[in-house]
Amino acid sequence: MTPAIHFSLVDHTIDCPSLAAALADPAAGAVVTFDGRVRDHNDGRLVSHLEYQAYPALVVSTGQKILEEECARHGILRARAAHRTGALAIGEVAVWLGVASAHRGPAFDAARVIMERLKYELPIWKKETYADGHTEWVGPDNHSADTGFPREVVPEWKATLLEIWISEGNNFRGRHEQASLTHEIRSVPQVECIAGMGLRGDRYFGYKENFKGQVTFFDEDAVQAVRDYSQKPDLSSSVFRRNLIVRGVELGAWIGKRFRFQGLEFEGSEECKPCYWMDQVAAPGAEEFLKSNFRGGLRARILTSGVLRVGQ
Protein backbone atom coordinates (compact mmCIF):
# COMPACT_ATOMS: atom_id res chain seq x y z
CA MET A 1 0.00 0.00 0.00
CA THR A 2 1.69 3.19 -1.13
CA PRO A 3 1.69 6.15 1.28
CA ALA A 4 -0.66 9.01 0.41
CA ILE A 5 2.04 11.63 1.00
CA HIS A 6 5.72 11.06 0.33
CA PHE A 7 8.85 13.17 -0.09
CA SER A 8 12.07 11.71 -1.49
CA LEU A 9 15.63 12.90 -2.05
CA VAL A 10 17.38 11.24 -4.99
CA ASP A 11 20.83 11.44 -6.56
CA HIS A 12 19.69 10.46 -10.06
CA THR A 13 17.14 11.61 -12.64
CA ILE A 14 13.74 12.14 -11.05
CA ASP A 15 11.19 9.66 -12.41
CA CYS A 16 8.40 12.15 -13.03
CA PRO A 17 5.90 9.76 -14.67
CA SER A 18 6.19 7.33 -11.80
CA LEU A 19 5.61 10.06 -9.24
CA ALA A 20 2.61 11.34 -11.21
CA ALA A 21 1.15 7.83 -11.38
CA ALA A 22 1.22 7.64 -7.58
CA LEU A 23 -1.27 10.54 -7.44
CA ALA A 24 -4.09 8.52 -8.98
CA ASP A 25 -7.15 8.62 -6.75
CA PRO A 26 -10.79 8.09 -7.68
CA ALA A 27 -11.82 10.92 -5.31
CA ALA A 28 -9.46 13.43 -6.94
CA GLY A 29 -10.96 15.80 -9.50
CA ALA A 30 -7.82 17.92 -9.70
CA VAL A 31 -4.13 17.06 -10.02
CA VAL A 32 -1.57 19.86 -10.13
CA THR A 33 2.09 19.13 -10.85
CA PHE A 34 5.20 21.33 -10.97
CA ASP A 35 8.68 20.73 -12.42
CA GLY A 36 11.49 22.97 -11.23
CA ARG A 37 14.07 22.91 -14.00
CA VAL A 38 17.62 24.17 -14.40
CA ARG A 39 17.61 27.51 -16.23
CA ASP A 40 20.36 28.73 -18.57
CA HIS A 41 20.74 32.14 -16.96
CA ASN A 42 20.88 33.76 -13.56
CA ASP A 43 21.44 37.41 -12.68
CA GLY A 44 22.25 38.21 -16.28
CA ARG A 45 24.93 35.54 -16.51
CA LEU A 46 24.86 32.39 -18.63
CA VAL A 47 24.74 29.25 -16.54
CA SER A 48 26.47 26.17 -17.91
CA HIS A 49 25.42 23.65 -15.26
CA LEU A 50 24.85 23.42 -11.54
CA GLU A 51 25.19 21.18 -8.53
CA TYR A 52 22.97 20.60 -5.51
CA GLN A 53 24.33 19.56 -2.13
CA ALA A 54 22.02 18.32 0.64
CA TYR A 55 21.93 17.41 4.30
CA PRO A 56 20.03 14.18 3.59
CA ALA A 57 18.45 13.22 6.93
CA LEU A 58 17.15 16.72 7.54
CA VAL A 59 15.97 17.23 3.93
CA VAL A 60 13.86 14.10 4.05
CA SER A 61 12.33 14.83 7.46
CA THR A 62 11.69 18.50 6.58
CA GLY A 63 10.29 17.74 3.13
CA GLN A 64 7.93 15.13 4.54
CA LYS A 65 6.82 17.47 7.32
CA ILE A 66 6.09 20.30 4.86
CA LEU A 67 4.02 18.01 2.65
CA GLU A 68 2.03 16.59 5.55
CA GLU A 69 1.32 19.98 7.11
CA GLU A 70 0.16 21.62 3.88
CA CYS A 71 -1.83 18.60 2.71
CA ALA A 72 -3.72 18.60 6.01
CA ARG A 73 -4.27 22.37 5.80
CA HIS A 74 -5.62 22.25 2.23
CA GLY A 75 -7.46 18.93 2.23
CA ILE A 76 -5.09 17.30 -0.26
CA LEU A 77 -5.68 13.59 -0.88
CA ARG A 78 -2.30 12.53 -2.30
CA ALA A 79 1.06 14.24 -2.72
CA ARG A 80 4.49 13.37 -4.07
CA ALA A 81 7.62 15.50 -4.10
CA ALA A 82 11.23 14.77 -4.97
CA HIS A 83 14.43 16.82 -5.00
CA ARG A 84 17.65 15.86 -6.72
CA THR A 85 21.24 16.18 -5.59
CA GLY A 86 24.45 16.12 -7.61
CA ALA A 87 25.27 17.69 -10.96
CA LEU A 88 22.49 18.79 -13.29
CA ALA A 89 22.54 20.12 -16.85
CA ILE A 90 20.34 22.89 -18.29
CA GLY A 91 16.75 21.73 -18.59
CA GLU A 92 16.97 18.88 -16.10
CA VAL A 93 14.37 18.59 -13.34
CA ALA A 94 15.77 19.58 -9.95
CA VAL A 95 12.54 19.35 -7.97
CA TRP A 96 9.16 17.80 -8.73
CA LEU A 97 5.86 18.24 -6.90
CA GLY A 98 2.40 16.82 -7.49
CA VAL A 99 -0.81 17.12 -5.42
CA ALA A 100 -4.24 15.58 -5.94
CA SER A 101 -7.38 17.02 -4.44
CA ALA A 102 -11.11 16.85 -4.94
CA HIS A 103 -11.18 20.40 -6.37
CA ARG A 104 -8.74 22.62 -8.25
CA GLY A 105 -8.63 25.57 -5.80
CA PRO A 106 -6.94 23.69 -2.97
CA ALA A 107 -4.71 21.81 -5.42
CA PHE A 108 -3.28 25.03 -6.92
CA ASP A 109 -3.01 26.72 -3.51
CA ALA A 110 -1.26 23.77 -1.86
CA ALA A 111 1.17 23.34 -4.75
CA ARG A 112 2.09 27.02 -4.59
CA VAL A 113 2.73 27.14 -0.85
CA ILE A 114 4.54 23.80 -0.77
CA MET A 115 6.98 25.00 -3.46
CA GLU A 116 7.66 28.21 -1.53
CA ARG A 117 8.34 26.29 1.64
CA LEU A 118 10.52 23.68 -0.07
CA LYS A 119 12.64 26.48 -1.50
CA TYR A 120 13.10 28.19 1.84
CA GLU A 121 13.17 25.34 4.32
CA LEU A 122 15.00 22.39 2.75
CA PRO A 123 18.67 22.24 3.77
CA ILE A 124 19.88 22.10 0.18
CA TRP A 125 22.53 24.34 -1.43
CA LYS A 126 22.97 25.16 -5.08
CA LYS A 127 26.30 25.90 -6.73
CA GLU A 128 26.18 27.39 -10.22
CA THR A 129 28.88 27.16 -12.88
CA TYR A 130 28.74 29.95 -15.46
CA ALA A 131 29.71 29.98 -19.12
CA ASP A 132 32.97 31.73 -18.24
CA GLY A 133 33.95 28.91 -15.86
CA HIS A 134 33.36 30.94 -12.71
CA THR A 135 31.43 29.11 -9.93
CA GLU A 136 29.32 30.49 -7.14
CA TRP A 137 27.16 29.23 -4.27
CA VAL A 138 23.72 30.80 -4.62
CA GLY A 139 21.68 32.01 -1.67
CA PRO A 140 17.90 31.82 -1.17
CA ASP A 141 15.96 33.29 -4.08
CA ASN A 142 19.27 34.30 -5.61
CA HIS A 143 20.24 36.40 -2.60
CA SER A 144 23.78 36.34 -1.25
CA ALA A 145 25.02 32.86 -0.27
CA ASP A 146 26.78 34.07 2.84
CA THR A 147 24.30 36.52 4.33
CA GLY A 148 20.96 35.63 2.77
CA PHE A 149 20.45 39.32 1.98
CA PRO A 150 19.83 40.64 -1.51
CA ARG A 151 23.01 40.61 -3.56
CA GLU A 152 24.35 43.83 -4.96
CA VAL A 153 24.52 43.63 -8.66
CA VAL A 154 28.19 44.16 -9.41
CA PRO A 155 28.64 45.83 -12.80
CA GLU A 156 30.55 43.97 -15.47
CA TRP A 157 33.31 45.72 -17.45
CA LYS A 158 32.87 45.59 -21.18
CA ALA A 159 36.60 45.89 -21.72
CA THR A 160 39.25 43.93 -23.55
CA LEU A 161 42.44 42.68 -21.93
CA LEU A 162 45.27 43.36 -24.37
CA GLU A 163 48.37 42.39 -22.43
CA ILE A 164 49.41 40.89 -19.12
CA TRP A 165 52.80 41.83 -17.63
CA ILE A 166 54.22 40.18 -14.54
CA SER A 167 57.62 40.46 -12.92
CA GLU A 168 59.25 38.56 -10.09
CA GLY A 169 60.84 41.60 -8.48
CA ASN A 170 60.63 45.34 -8.21
CA ASN A 171 63.04 47.31 -10.38
CA PHE A 172 62.31 50.78 -9.08
CA ARG A 173 60.36 50.64 -5.84
CA GLY A 174 62.42 51.81 -2.89
CA ARG A 175 65.46 52.41 -5.04
CA HIS A 176 65.68 56.20 -4.78
CA GLU A 177 69.02 57.54 -5.97
CA GLN A 178 70.08 54.07 -7.09
CA ALA A 179 70.15 52.47 -10.48
CA SER A 180 67.20 50.29 -11.28
CA LEU A 181 67.38 46.54 -10.86
CA THR A 182 66.87 44.48 -13.90
CA HIS A 183 64.04 42.12 -13.09
CA GLU A 184 62.60 41.13 -16.38
CA ILE A 185 58.98 41.79 -17.00
CA ARG A 186 57.27 39.02 -18.90
CA SER A 187 54.25 39.07 -21.13
CA VAL A 188 51.94 36.13 -20.47
CA PRO A 189 48.71 35.04 -22.17
CA GLN A 190 46.92 34.33 -18.91
CA VAL A 191 47.47 34.79 -15.22
CA GLU A 192 46.03 33.30 -12.05
CA CYS A 193 44.45 35.88 -9.73
CA ILE A 194 44.28 34.88 -6.08
CA ALA A 195 41.78 36.84 -3.98
CA GLY A 196 43.46 38.98 -1.34
CA MET A 197 46.95 38.14 -2.63
CA GLY A 198 47.57 39.26 -6.21
CA LEU A 199 48.78 37.71 -9.45
CA ARG A 200 50.68 34.48 -9.09
CA GLY A 201 54.30 35.03 -10.14
CA ASP A 202 54.21 38.78 -9.70
CA ARG A 203 56.36 40.72 -7.26
CA TYR A 204 53.38 42.06 -5.29
CA PHE A 205 51.83 38.64 -4.72
CA GLY A 206 51.10 38.40 -0.98
CA TYR A 207 53.06 41.62 -0.40
CA LYS A 208 50.95 42.60 2.58
CA GLU A 209 47.51 42.04 4.02
CA ASN A 210 44.71 43.81 2.14
CA PHE A 211 47.27 45.48 -0.16
CA LYS A 212 45.71 48.12 -2.41
CA GLY A 213 47.79 47.16 -5.42
CA GLN A 214 47.16 43.42 -5.70
CA VAL A 215 46.69 44.12 -9.39
CA THR A 216 47.15 47.24 -11.55
CA PHE A 217 45.18 48.18 -14.65
CA PHE A 218 46.47 50.55 -17.31
CA ASP A 219 44.63 52.04 -20.25
CA GLU A 220 45.89 51.35 -23.76
CA ASP A 221 44.98 54.94 -24.60
CA ALA A 222 47.53 56.09 -22.02
CA VAL A 223 50.18 53.85 -23.62
CA GLN A 224 49.47 55.46 -26.97
CA ALA A 225 49.44 58.95 -25.47
CA VAL A 226 52.90 58.43 -23.96
CA ARG A 227 54.19 57.03 -27.24
CA ASP A 228 52.99 60.19 -28.95
CA TYR A 229 54.35 62.42 -26.18
CA SER A 230 57.81 60.83 -26.16
CA GLN A 231 57.84 60.27 -29.90
CA LYS A 232 58.58 56.60 -29.41
CA PRO A 233 55.92 54.80 -31.45
CA ASP A 234 57.34 51.41 -30.51
CA LEU A 235 57.55 52.03 -26.79
CA SER A 236 56.48 48.79 -25.08
CA SER A 237 53.58 48.90 -22.65
CA SER A 238 55.83 46.90 -20.32
CA VAL A 239 57.82 50.02 -19.36
CA PHE A 240 54.96 51.24 -17.19
CA ARG A 241 55.19 48.03 -15.17
CA ARG A 242 51.44 47.81 -14.78
CA ASN A 243 49.98 44.34 -14.88
CA LEU A 244 46.97 44.56 -17.13
CA ILE A 245 46.70 46.71 -20.26
CA VAL A 246 43.03 47.18 -21.08
CA ARG A 247 40.90 48.96 -23.63
CA GLY A 248 37.31 50.10 -23.34
CA VAL A 249 36.91 51.22 -19.73
CA GLU A 250 37.41 54.54 -17.96
CA LEU A 251 39.68 53.40 -15.10
CA GLY A 252 39.26 56.56 -13.03
CA ALA A 253 35.55 55.88 -12.54
CA TRP A 254 36.23 52.71 -10.55
CA ILE A 255 38.03 53.94 -7.42
CA GLY A 256 36.21 52.52 -4.41
CA LYS A 257 33.89 50.51 -6.64
CA ARG A 258 33.49 46.81 -7.19
CA PHE A 259 33.43 45.47 -10.73
CA ARG A 260 33.50 42.19 -12.59
CA PHE A 261 35.99 41.49 -15.36
CA GLN A 262 36.09 38.14 -17.16
CA GLY A 263 33.93 36.71 -14.40
CA LEU A 264 36.26 37.71 -11.57
CA GLU A 265 35.41 40.39 -9.04
CA PHE A 266 37.72 43.30 -8.18
CA GLU A 267 37.50 46.48 -6.17
CA GLY A 268 39.24 49.62 -7.39
CA SER A 269 41.34 51.05 -4.56
CA GLU A 270 43.26 54.09 -5.80
CA GLU A 271 45.06 55.70 -8.68
CA CYS A 272 48.40 54.12 -9.47
CA LYS A 273 50.75 57.08 -9.20
CA PRO A 274 53.68 57.06 -11.60
CA CYS A 275 57.13 57.79 -10.31
CA TYR A 276 60.06 59.76 -11.69
CA TRP A 277 61.57 56.64 -13.23
CA MET A 278 59.03 57.20 -15.98
CA ASP A 279 61.09 60.16 -17.14
CA GLN A 280 63.95 57.76 -17.83
CA VAL A 281 62.15 54.90 -19.50
CA ALA A 282 59.79 57.00 -21.61
CA ALA A 283 60.88 60.61 -21.95
CA PRO A 284 61.53 63.62 -19.69
CA GLY A 285 58.23 64.92 -18.42
CA ALA A 286 56.53 61.54 -18.74
CA GLU A 287 55.88 61.34 -15.02
CA GLU A 288 53.96 64.64 -15.04
CA PHE A 289 52.20 63.60 -18.21
CA LEU A 290 51.03 60.35 -16.59
CA LYS A 291 49.78 62.16 -13.51
CA SER A 292 47.11 63.96 -15.50
CA ASN A 293 43.82 62.50 -16.70
CA PHE A 294 44.18 59.45 -14.51
CA ARG A 295 46.72 58.08 -16.96
CA GLY A 296 48.72 56.38 -14.18
CA GLY A 297 46.25 53.55 -14.01
CA LEU A 298 44.07 51.86 -11.41
CA ARG A 299 45.21 49.82 -8.44
CA ALA A 300 42.71 47.19 -7.35
CA ARG A 301 42.14 44.40 -4.88
CA ILE A 302 41.16 40.97 -6.11
CA LEU A 303 37.92 39.71 -4.52
CA THR A 304 37.45 36.37 -6.28
CA SER A 305 40.09 33.98 -7.52
CA GLY A 306 40.30 32.81 -11.10
CA VAL A 307 42.17 33.22 -14.37
CA LEU A 308 42.40 36.30 -16.60
CA ARG A 309 43.17 35.81 -20.27
CA VAL A 310 44.41 38.11 -22.99
CA GLY A 311 42.05 38.79 -25.84
CA GLN A 312 38.72 38.49 -24.02
Added chain:
Amino acid sequence: MNSYTVSYFGLLAERRGVSEEQLTSHAGTPSELYRDLDATHQLGLTIENFRVAVNDEFTEWSHLLETGDRIALLPPMSGG
Protein backbone atom coordinates in the same frame (compact mmCIF):
# COMPACT_ATOMS: atom_id res chain seq x y z
CA MET B 1 35.28 19.31 27.42
CA ASN B 2 32.69 17.75 25.13
CA SER B 3 33.16 15.75 21.94
CA TYR B 4 31.18 16.91 18.94
CA THR B 5 30.83 16.04 15.27
CA VAL B 6 30.44 19.20 13.19
CA SER B 7 29.08 19.18 9.61
CA TYR B 8 29.52 22.06 7.16
CA PHE B 9 27.66 22.79 3.94
CA GLY B 10 27.80 25.03 0.89
CA LEU B 11 30.02 28.07 1.10
CA LEU B 12 30.81 27.33 4.74
CA ALA B 13 32.24 23.89 3.87
CA GLU B 14 34.47 25.53 1.28
CA ARG B 15 35.70 28.11 3.76
CA ARG B 16 36.40 25.48 6.41
CA GLY B 17 37.94 23.10 3.87
CA VAL B 18 36.13 19.99 5.14
CA SER B 19 32.51 18.84 5.19
CA GLU B 20 32.71 17.15 8.57
CA GLU B 21 35.02 16.93 11.54
CA GLN B 22 35.20 15.48 15.06
CA LEU B 23 36.45 17.80 17.74
CA THR B 24 36.50 18.45 21.46
CA SER B 25 35.39 21.81 22.76
CA HIS B 26 34.33 23.76 25.83
CA ALA B 27 31.48 25.34 23.85
CA GLY B 28 28.11 24.71 25.45
CA THR B 29 25.89 26.01 22.64
CA PRO B 30 26.07 26.09 18.84
CA SER B 31 26.68 29.84 18.86
CA GLU B 32 29.67 29.43 21.20
CA LEU B 33 30.93 26.60 18.99
CA TYR B 34 30.63 28.71 15.84
CA ARG B 35 32.39 31.63 17.52
CA ASP B 36 35.33 29.37 18.41
CA LEU B 37 35.48 27.79 14.94
CA ASP B 38 35.30 31.19 13.27
CA ALA B 39 38.13 32.49 15.47
CA THR B 40 40.31 29.42 14.84
CA HIS B 41 39.70 29.05 11.12
CA GLN B 42 38.70 32.58 10.03
CA LEU B 43 35.53 31.38 8.39
CA GLY B 44 34.57 35.00 7.76
CA LEU B 45 30.81 34.50 7.70
CA THR B 46 28.30 35.81 10.25
CA ILE B 47 25.57 33.47 11.43
CA GLU B 48 22.81 36.08 11.33
CA ASN B 49 20.99 34.22 8.55
CA PHE B 50 22.40 30.79 9.19
CA ARG B 51 20.47 27.98 10.76
CA VAL B 52 21.70 25.15 12.94
CA ALA B 53 20.64 21.56 13.45
CA VAL B 54 21.62 19.24 16.29
CA ASN B 55 21.20 15.49 15.85
CA ASP B 56 19.29 15.98 12.60
CA GLU B 57 16.76 18.45 13.95
CA PHE B 58 16.58 22.20 13.44
CA THR B 59 17.17 24.01 16.70
CA GLU B 60 18.19 27.35 18.23
CA TRP B 61 21.72 28.72 18.43
CA SER B 62 21.26 28.70 22.21
CA HIS B 63 20.50 24.96 22.36
CA LEU B 64 22.39 23.31 25.24
CA LEU B 65 24.81 20.79 23.78
CA GLU B 66 25.79 17.41 25.20
CA THR B 67 28.88 15.38 24.45
CA GLY B 68 28.40 13.18 21.38
CA ASP B 69 26.05 15.67 19.71
CA ARG B 70 26.18 16.12 15.95
CA ILE B 71 25.95 19.78 14.98
CA ALA B 72 25.23 20.92 11.43
CA LEU B 73 25.98 24.53 10.46
CA LEU B 74 23.65 25.64 7.68
CA PRO B 75 24.29 28.74 5.53
CA PRO B 76 21.36 30.38 3.66
CA MET B 77 19.72 27.63 1.60
CA SER B 78 19.00 27.54 -2.11
CA GLY B 79 17.04 24.40 -2.90
CA GLY B 80 14.06 24.15 -5.18
